[in-house]
Amino acid sequence: MNSAADKRVTLADVAKLAGVSKQTVSRVVNGSEHVTEDTRTRVLQCIDTLGFRPSALARQLSTGRSQTIGVVSNGGQGYLVSGVAYLGMVRQADKMGYALLIKEMTDFSSGSIRTMLDYLIERQVDGVIWAGPEIGDSHAWLDTFDAASLPMPLVAINAKPRPGVDTVSFDNFEAGRVATRHLLSLGRKNIGHIAGPTNRWVSQQRVEGWKAALAEAGTSEMARNVVEGDWDVHTGGPGLRRLLEICPKLDAVFVGSDRMAIGVLAEAHKLGLRVPEDLAVMGVDNLPESAYLIPPLTSMTQDTPRMAEVALRLLVRRICERRGEPYPEACAIPENPLLTHDLVVRQSTLCGKLASK
Known part of the structure; x- marks a missing residue:
């Protein structure tokens, strides 16, 4: 059997103490303007005295708002x-x-x-x-x-x-442009790009930003140096090998994700390519582990x-x-x-x- 202390205070209890109707208490609880200030003050004081807690479900039903x-x-x-x-x-x-x-x-x-x-x-x-x-x-x-x-x-x-x-x-277009400008600023002459899935808007925007930076630098011929990955680590290595087939003198690669860039670093090591001396590598995402790779990975931070x-x-x-x-x-x-x-x-x-x- 529940004690009196366990009894839930209701709208009727507040209305009785305040000397108003339940509808008036409901209007006060729901912030209606159709209540005088004196009545609103009296009802709020009674709510505080009784420790009344409005039902979220009841409020949702009456206002149509779930918050x-x-x-x-x-x-x-x-x-x-x-x-x-x-x-x-x-x-x-x-x-x-x-x-x-x-x-x-x-x-x-x-x-x-x-x-x-x-x-x-x-x-x-x-x-x-x-x-x-x-x-x-x-x-x-x-x-x-x-x-x-x-x-x-x-x-x-x-x-x-x-x-x-x-x-x-x-702004993935700008990310692609900034990344490519960075590699160009280092004096790299043969830059490639491993993109994410090319049917994705994010990938498409980064590719367009990459091309825009190449065009600005007068090196649009490098735009052919692009291959497709799938954001994941296992496509980084194959992507690097395909780029080297397209451009044997490849000296930098902008990778569409840090996970793919991890695969690129591993493959570069297998091929005897020194990073960054022979091949500059950068990604996008700035994963927490990217700072601890060998060498630590240049990347683009997304403030999620x-x-x-x-x-x-x-x-x-x-x-x-x-x-x-x-x-x-x-x-x-x-x-x-x-x-x-x-x-x-x-x-x-x-x-x-x-x-x-």
Whole structure:
């Protein structure tokens, strides 16, 4: 048998003490403007006296707002749902009064995507961050996406810009250009590129940035020195061998990911190529282990925690716009949704004191 102390305080209890109706208490709890200030003050004092805690479910039913944001990723391997990025997003959401509902997908077919969206709609999430990778239909469905077809706003992560779709991504074109300029600045004359899958927007943008830097330097003939990988370590070695067949005098290689660059370093060692004396090597991602490779790998840092928070703040802005409400302070100022990489120079491209740790 429950004691009196265990009895849950209800709207009726507050209404009785305040001398008002349950509907009036509900209006105060939900922030309605249709209550006088004297009544609001009296009800709030009674809430404090009784220790009343509003039911989140009841509030959701009465307001249609769950204060929840759905985050869709791929089995914990996406951009936002692990490590520092996820923790930062949780803290930022909490400051703005939101909770996160993390949903993982392994199948990004159109049917599975529709099922996931229906799931989020049924749970009345206030907005969606789509952090699925560019595989299957994970991004392709955005080509025909109609924002008005969803009852909540959506922000896509690292997806190519599309009309009517909010996206937050890294400037991969600029990353390719900066990486190539770095290798050119070292006096390298025969530069190659191992790209990620060439049907991916991220890979395509880096290739275009690479070509743009070559054109700026008057060395467009090097644009033929490109081969395809798949982001993973096992394609780095074969990629280097193919580049050497195309360009036997290859003296530098811009690799589309640090994981592939690890394979390049291993293959260079097997072939007796000294890095960086014979072959300068650099990647993208700046993985934690990249600083501890032999030699330490020059790379491009992607500030994923910042991307997570920018996406979250943009989504909350869109939620507020739909509701006609003011923005929380954290997202009051619009931010650039196109984020830049930072070049981190290490010994794999520079020797001695010129390279950073």
